[in-house]
Each structure stands twice: as structure tokens, then as C-alpha cells.
Amino acid sequence: MPHDPSVDDLLTAVTGGFGTLETTVFRGQTSVVVPEPQSLELLTFLKTQGFDMLVDVTCVDYLEYRGAKQRYGLVYLLASTTTNQRLTVRVFVDDPVSDHEEWPTVRSVAAIWKAADWLEREVWDLFGIRFEGHPDLRRLVMPEEFTAHPLRKDYPLQGRGERHNFPVITRDHS
Amino acid sequence: MALNAAGRSAGPGRLELPENVVVSRLDELANWCRKNSLWPMPFATACCGIELMATGASKHDLARFGAEVFRFSPRQCDLMIVAGRVVMKMMPVLQRIWQQMHEPKWCISMGACASTGGVFDTYAVVQGIDRFIPVDMYVPGCPPRPEQLIQAIIDLQDKIQREGTITGREFDTSQRQLRKRALVEADELLVLDAARNPVVQRELSAAAHRS
Amino acid sequence: MSIAYADPNTSPTARGNARSEDYLWTLNFGPQHPATHTTLRLVLKLDGERVVDAMPEMGYLHSGFEKIGEHLTFNQYVTVTDRMNYISPLANNVAWHHAVEKLMGIELTPRCRSIRTIIAELARIGDHLLSNGAVGLDTGAFTFFLYAFYQKEVLYDIFETLCGARFTNSWTRVGGVSHDFTPLVIEKIRGFLKTFPKTLEDMERLLTRNRIFVDRTKGVGVLSKEDAINGGASGPVARASGVTRDLRKDDPYLAYEDFDFQICCASAGDCYARYLVRMAEMRESLKIVAQAIENIPAGPVNVGIDQRTALPTKQQVYSTIEGTISHFELSMSNRGFEVPRGESYAATEAPNGELGFYLVGDGGESAYRARCRPPSLLHFALFPQLIRGHTLSDVVAVLGSLNIIAAELDR
Numbered sequence: 001m002p003h004d005p006s007v008d009d010l011l012t013a014v015t016g017g018f019g020t021l022e023t024t025v026f027r028g029q030t031s032v033v034v035p036e037p038q039s040l041e042l043l044t045f046l047k048t049q050g051f052d053m054l055v056d057v058t059c060v061d062y063l064e065y066r067g068a069k070q071r072y073g074l075v076y077l078l079a080s081t082t083t084n085q086r087l088t089v090r091v092f093v094d095d096p097v098s099d100h101e102e103w104p105t106v107r108s109v110a111a112i113w114k115a116a117d118w119l120e121r122e123v124w125d126l127f128g129i130r131f132e133g134h135p136d137l138r139r140l141v142m143p144e145e146f147t148a149h150p151l152r153k154d155y156p157l158q159g160r161g162e163r164h165n166f167p168v169i170t171r172d173h174s
Numbered sequence: 175m176a177l178n179a180a181g182r183s184a185g186p187g188r189l190e191l192p193e194n195v196v197v198s199r200l201d202e203l204a205n206w207c208r209k210n211s212l213w214p215m216p217f218a219t220a221c222c223g224i225e226l227m228a229t230g231a232s233k234h235d236l237a238r239f240g241a242e243v244f245r246f247s248p249r250q251c252d253l254m255i256v257a258g259r260v261v262m263k264m265m266p267v268l269q270r271i272w273q274q275m276h277e278p279k280w281c282i283s284m285g286a287c288a289s290t291g292g293v294f295d296t297y298a299v300v301q302g303i304d305r306f307i308p309v310d311m312y313v314p315g316c317p318p319r320p321e322q323l324i325q326a327i328i329d330l331q332d333k334i335q336r337e338g339t340i341t342g343r344e345f346d347t348s349q350r351q352l353r354k355r356a357l358v359e360a361d362e363l364l365v366l367d368a369a370r371n372p373v374v375q376r377e378l379s380a381a382a383h384r385s
Numbered sequence: 386m387s388i389a390y391a392d393p394n395t396s397p398t399a400r401g402n403a404r405s406e407d408y409l410w411t412l413n414f415g416p417q418h419p420a421t422h423t424t425l426r427l428v429l430k431l432d433g434e435r436v437v438d439a440m441p442e443m444g445y446l447h448s449g450f451e452k453i454g455e456h457l458t459f460n461q462y463v464t465v466t467d468r469m470n471y472i473s474p475l476a477n478n479v480a481w482h483h484a485v486e487k488l489m490g491i492e493l494t495p496r497c498r499s500i501r502t503i504i505a506e507l508a509r510i511g512d513h514l515l516s517n518g519a520v521g522l523d524t525g526a527f528t529f530f531l532y533a534f535y536q537k538e539v540l541y542d543i544f545e546t547l548c549g550a551r552f553t554n555s556w557t558r559v560g561g562v563s564h565d566f567t568p569l570v571i572e573k574i575r576g577f578l579k580t581f582p583k584t585l586e587d588m589e590r591l592l593t594r595n596r597i598f599v600d601r602t603k604g605v606g607v608l609s610k611e612d613a614i615n616g617g618a619s620g621p622v623a624r625a626s627g628v629t630r631d632l633r634k635d636d637p638y639l640a641y642e643d644f645d646f647q648i649c650c651a652s653a654g655d656c657y658a659r660y661l662v663r664m665a666e667m668r669e670s671l672k673i674v675a676q677a678i679e680n681i682p683a684g685p686v687n688v689g690i691d692q693r694t695a696l697p698t699k700q701q702v703y704s705t706i707e708g709t710i711s712h713f714e715l716s717m718s719n720r721g722f723e724v725p726r727g728e729s730y731a732a733t734e735a736p737n738g739e740l741g742f743y744l745v746g747d748g749g750e751s752a753y754r755a756r757c758r759p760p761s762l763l764h765f766a767l768f769p770q771l772i773r774g775h776t777l778s779d780v781v782a783v784l785g786s787l788n789i790i791a792a793e794l795d796r
Contacts, residue, residue: 027487027729052614055732056758060745065753075743077730077758081614081628084635088730115617118766126451141444141795142298143263150297150452157452159297163262164305169269171308217417219424219446220792221471221553224515228541231534246418261795264424264445267416293465296449317552 007085010049018042031088039091040107043076047112051078051087054113057120059127063153070094072104072129093129108134126151202335208252208278209331210240215251215275217268219258222285225317226257234320239327248274253330255323256307259287261298265306272307280334282311282326285318292316409437414780416445424791425765427780434776439769443762443794450796454755458721459485459559462755467553469757470793473512474553475544476735479505482557483638484731484742489559489724491694495682497561498640503574503677504547504556505639505733506670510581511540512736512788513621513663513670520660520785521592524601529591536584543573559722560695561687571678578675582668589664602656606771606783609654617763620738622787625662626654632734644676656786666736694722721750730758737761737788761787761794 022033055077062068070092093104108131128149286292291301415426424445467474518533541551649665651658687695701708724746732741738760745754
């Protein structure tokens with residue numbers, strides 16, 4: 001896929017407002033890294049620039065990745081239905097160091113794109129990243145009483161025995 | 175003169191139990207009626223559900239075997255076909271629906287995921303519904319072809335004809351049947367601490383013994 | 386559609402000490418319900434028969450697909466993608482390998498692109514058949530469902546001739562496909578192209594101008610264009626609301642640039658429009674298959690041996706040293722192919738919408754992170770706003786028209 005030149009112009013506009021942000025182009029896709037304090041402003045700005053569709057919000061846990069600097073990398077995939085541009089915005093966060101907070105916190109974009117509502121709930125459920133300002137942050141795919149965050153790298157694939165914690169019904173008392 | 179089952183008159187020295195003759199034939203009749211009018215309750219969760227729908231559709235018609243009525247209310251069914259993987263969140267629902275079905279009831283575990291967890295040995299998928307629900311027939315496959323499911327229904331019909339009685343003796347399984355291996359492991363696996371879990375300790379000692 | 390229900394402030398129950406919302410009752414719809422297309426749950430707040438609010442709940446089929454993606458190799462994981470949108474498994478296979486090949490920077494052969502396009506379009510026809518069939522079934526049109534399922538059986542026969550499995554095919558591989566087209570497959574596809582338009586016409590005659598069906602679906606579950614874009618809808622759901630976005634034209638992949646077809650859109654955004662868009666898309670898919678099947682390029686279907694990704698043919702393995710080395714490298718479990726350390730996202734126009742995979746490679750043979758972006762998730766999130774003010778019987782029609790596949794939704 002050829003590198004889309006029009007996204008470069010957009011990035012120049014972005015640099016004007018937000019300073020130099022780390023940009024990578026891989027396989028024709030442009031990816032911009034923004035530090036957490038500015039993420040909400042950048043995403044709001046990008047919406048005004050024509051990125052009206054939020055394709056996905058997801059997270060990558062870099063715990064076992066060689067050369068990773070921070071643990072969680074949030075990924076916001078944006079697309080424009082009018083100009084067909086695509087852009088990836090990355091926000092990196094770490095586990096909180098203080099004892100008062102248990103989960104890393106990022107500000108929610110659910111007010112900007114309605115699609116973010118459930119996508120952020122899923123990131124909270126599976127990775128344990130809290131979204132400040134989200135209207136209804138609760139678990140989406142796992143049961144409410146589940147305590148762990150399964151897609152983190154330190155959670156085993158087979159789980160910790162939760163999948164077999166049910167009463168057994170035999171023939172004579174069913 | 176009393177007649178025995180073959181209709182011949184019983185001679186001297188032979189024991190005739192006219193009441194028993196009547197009961198066993200009524201048993202057969204009752205089983206024959208039950209097996210030929212199984213009303214399936216399709217507990218379709220995933221891909222096997224589509225093959226279940228295909229079995230009920232026009233090419234592999236399940237209605238030929240009496241299973242015409244796919245009732246979706248557990249109160250009206252006697253055969254629960256669990257088609258697809260059952261996850262942690264769905265297991266209590268499955269158990270509640272099983273308990274809501276009236277006796278006599280049977281269960282077919284369709285597909286690899288319902289029988290053993292299938293391809294998905296993950297934190298969320300129950301590794302075989304027979305750990306928590308009594309299952310009568312297992313259908314292997316991912317997904318099983320409609321012909322395999324029809325074979326399972328036919329085999330279940332044979333089982334009902336062989337084992338069913340009006341007194342419900344076939345449900346007396348805690349004395350008669352061996353406990354399923356999956357159920358045995360379920361108790362042991364619930365010990366989450368690996369140091370005290372008998373299954374884990376057995377595996378570790380077997381591995382140490384081998385090496 | 387105007388909403389008329391009792392004004393809570395003046396109704397008799399409200400004049401007493403009762404709170405204004407106490408007259409509403411809660412109905413639990415699912416997760417085991419025939420019309421919820423397997424395991425979805427809706428908690429509906431009803432005022433008589435009118436739905437005041439709906440709270441969807443999902444996760445009843447969450448099997449940890451994304452975590453499995455971190456443990457299986459790219460060629461093994463395609464079996465898991467089959468089980469996502471299980472009514473068009475081949476479309477998921479094509480989408481997954483499209484994403485993997487993008488991450489690895491592999492360029493497919495022209496023949497492979499062409500046959501993947503044909504099979505993806507046949508999978509699209511199968512998906513729309515079943516989804517419209519389910520809409521018909523849920524609104525009471527059982528014959529329509531049986532017609533649709535019979536055509537699906539014809540498609541299953543084609544897929545079985547191609548790769549041995551009716552369903553859950555796992556047909557694509559990195560750099561190619563597992564089974565190439567044989568003359569019998571092409572003959573069967575040609576036969577399907579001849580017989581399917583007549584059946585499609587029969588099916589349309591059953592429902593498209595059927596008074597009951599039109600009354601049940603017209604004006605029901607209206608999704609406006611802005612809400613569709615803002616909510617991330619894609620595929621027929623978005624196109625029925627006027628969003629003219631189709632990745633086959635906007636972001637072409639495989640061999641779609643070579644064929645002449647149109648994007649089907651509607652502007653009403655209701656269930657009837659979604660039904661019509663799917664029926665029209667089936668005709669367009671037939672057009673693409675008809676053009677493609679006569680022009681399949683000759684040549685190898687898998688990428689060459691030097692790329693070290695697709696398994697070489699047996700003749701190459703036994704007669705050339707390159708073939709032997711390549712086979713050895715790919716089959717031994719501690720070798721395999723090299724994956725770049727990078728991240729990429731690739732989406733295809735699956736029958737349900739934009740199905741994309743965000744892959745993070747770390748050099749090893751399995752992905753470090755395999756994220757599936759499911760179209761059904763965003764459609765299900767739109768459900769409450771579509772159903773507010775409609776009656777209980779419309780719940781079924783709206784849910785069917787959104788074509789929410791629980792396995793793709795929950796992964």
C-alpha cells in the first residue's frame with residue numbers, strides 16, 4: 001500500500017499545535033505517539049480535521065516485548081470517511097507506582113466518538129486501564145464478578161481455575 | 175390359563191408373572207413413543223449452532239426422526255442439544271435451563287467444544303459440559319456434519335429404547351454408573367493451590383518418575 | 386415514528402407516592418433465546434409493549450481468541466478465525482491472512498488474489514443469505530429461511546469440493562492458499578452462477594413486497610448517517626444509512642480493482658433498507674464472481690520458495706534443493722518464518738462490515754498481539770438507540786437486521 005502523502009500535511013498541522021511527536025510509518029501506515037496529558041486534546045483536534053470514524057481502541061501489553069520502554073500501549077485507529085485517510089494514535093502508559101492507584105488511567109474519548117464507549121469498556125475489562133470520564137465503565141466480556149484482567153501478559157492462557165468453579169449437577173438431582 | 179410373553183401357555187414348573195409381562199411391554203411402548211418424538215431444545219451458542227440449523231433445514235431434515243419441533247422453551251422439551259462452546263458466563267444459564275427441563279430428559283453434547291472444550295483451552299471456556307451437566311451422547315467434530323448429528327440422535331433413540339423405563343430407573347445412575355472422568359477431575363481441579371491439588375501433584379510425580 | 390406512551394407525571398400510578406418510573410417493567414431477553422442469534426442478552430425496560438430502554442449485555446461467548454492468538458502461529462490461528470464470524474468463515478480467513486501478509490510485507494501472486502476474491506465473494510453471498518434468512522425466520526417467514534439455507538448447502542458443497550470442509554475451512558495460508566482451484570470447483574461455481582439468480586428472484590418475490598414484512602421492517606430501527614459514522618458502523622448497516630464507504634473500492638485489496646461492480650447503499654437506514662442492501666449486494670457479488678471466474682490468471686498460487694513462507698509443492702521439495710530447505714525451515718517447530726518487529730492494521734470488507742486485525746509482531750512465529758476489530762461489537766452498541774420507542778416485536782426485527790454474530794462480538 002503506498003504511503004499516503006496527504007497524512008503528512010496533516011501531521012505538519014498537528015506538530016504546530018502539539019510539538020514534535022514521534023511519527024513512524026510502517027507498511028504505509030502512519031502512527032503518531034502522543035504523551036498521555038495531551039491525548040484527549042490531540043484526538044479532539046483530529047476529529048475536527050475530518051477523522052470522523054473511530055475504527056478501534058485497543059491496547060498492547062509490552063511486558064514481554066524486547067526493547068519496550070513502557071508497559072501498555074493504547075492504540076486509537078482513526079479513519080476518515082470523506083478523504084479515506086487512516087491514522088494510528090499511540091498513547092503509552094505504565095502501571096502506577098503509588099499505592100493509592102491500582103490501575104493506569106487515561107482520559108476517555110467516549111464523548112467525541114460514540115464508538116469508544118464499548119471499545120474502552122473492553123480495554124478496561126481485558127487490560128485494566130481505567131478511562132476517566134467514561135459514562136459507564138464496567139466489564140464487557142468477562143462476568144461482573146471476575147477479578148483479573150485476562151489479556152495482560154502475566155495472566156495465564158488457561159486461567160487460574162475460574163472456568164471450573166461451578167456446582168456439579170448429576171443425573172439424580174437434576 | 176396364564177400366557178407368558180411369547181403367547182404360549184406356560185407349562186408346569188415355569189414361573190409366570192402376568193403383571194411383569196404387561197409392565198415390560200408398556201415400558202417398550204413408552205420408550206418407543208419417547209424416542210420417536212424427541213423435542214429438541216437447541217442450546218446453540220456458536221458454529222455448531224449453524225450446523226444444527228442446517229440439520230433442521232430442508233436438505234438434512236431432522237423432522238424425519240420425530241424431532242420436528244425445535245421448541246425454545248425448556249419447559250416443553252426433552253432433549254437438550256448443546257451446540258457450541260460454553261463459556262464461564264454462560265454455564266450458570268446452561269445449568270438453569272437444564273434444571274428447568276422436565277423429566278425424562280436427555281442431553282447431547284454436540285461438537286468438540288461442548289464435549290471437551292475443543293480448540294479453546296483458555297481461561298473462559300468450560301472444558302467439557304459433562305463436568306457440570308449429565309450428558310448422554312457426545313458428537314465429535316468441529317463442527318460435526320449434519321449426518322453425524324443425525325447419527326447421534328439415532329443412537330440416542332436406541333439408548334432410550336434400551337434403557338428407559340416408566341419408573342425412571344435409568345436415572346438411578348449414582349449407583350449404577352461409573353462417575354465420568356471429567357466429573358472426577360472437576361472436584362480435584364477445584365483445589366486452586368497447586369501444592370495441594372492432587373491432579374497437579376500426580377502429573378508432577380509422573381514426570382519426575384519418567385525423567 | 387411518533388412515540389406515544391403514558392405521561393408518567395399524569396398517570397394514576399404516578400400521582401400517588403410511586404416514583405415516576407415504577408410503572409415500567411423489566412424483561413430479560415436472552416442469553417438463551419431463539420431470536421438472539423445465539424448468546425446475546427438484552428435487558429429491556431418496557432412500558433406495556435413499548436421499549437423505553439434497552440441495555441445490551443454480551444460476553445456469553447467470550448473464548449479468549451485474542452489470547453490464543455499470542456500462542457498459535459499465523460497458520461494455526463486461521464483455524465480460530467474460522468470460528469469468529471461463523472456464517473462466512475472464508476471471509477475471516479481471507480481477512481486474517483491479508484493482515485498477516487501486510488505485516489510481513491508479502492506480495493501475493495495474481496492467481497491467488499483472483500481466487501481469494503472469488504471465494505470471499507461466495508462467502509459474502511453465504512453470509513447475506515443466512516443473515517437475511519434469519520431476519521425472515523425471526524419475523525415469521527420460515528420458507529424464506531429454508532430457501533436461503535438450501536442455497537447455503539449448494540455453497541457448502543462448493544467449499545467442500547475446494548478444501549474438504551463445508552464450514553470452518555481454514556483455507557488460506559501465509560503467502561497463498563491450502564488448496565488451489567480444480568476444474569471441478571470451477572464447474573460447480575459456474576453451475577451456482579446459473580442457478581442462483583433464479584432462486585434469488587424467488588426469495589425476493591417472497592419478501593420484498595410482502596405487506597407483512599414491509600410493515601414490520603419499514604421505519605423500524607432507523608439509524609441516521611451521523612450516528613452510523615460516529616458509532617463506528619460499517620458494512621451493510623452503515624451503507625443502508627447512506628454512508629458510502631466500502632473498503633473494496635476505497636482501500637482496494639486482492640483483485641477488486643480489476644472488476645466492475647457497484648456499491649449498494651440506501652438512505653432510509655431502517656431494517657428494510659438493510660435487508661434491501663444485502664439482497665443487492667448478493668447480486669453485485671454474483672457479478673464479481675462471474676467476471677472473475679472466466680479470467681483467473683494462470684501461474685503459481687502460492688508465493689515463491691525464496692520468500693520462505695508458503696509450503697513448496699512436493700515436486701519442488703523432492704527435486705530442488707531450495708524446495709527441500711524451504712520445507713525443512715517451515716516444518717520444524719523451532720524454525721519457521723521470520724516476522725518483522727512492527728505493528729500494522731489491515732482491514733477487509735467482510736460481509737458484516739470492516740473486519741480488521743491489528744497485529745504486533747515480535748520476530749517469532751506467532752503474533753505478540755492479535756487484535757480482531759469486530760464489526761458486530763459496534764453494531765450491537767448501537768442497538769439501544771435504534772430500539773427506543775419501538776415495540777417488543779420490533780426488537781427481533783432490528784436485532785436480525787444488524788446481523789450480530791455472537792462469536793465475532795465476544796471473541
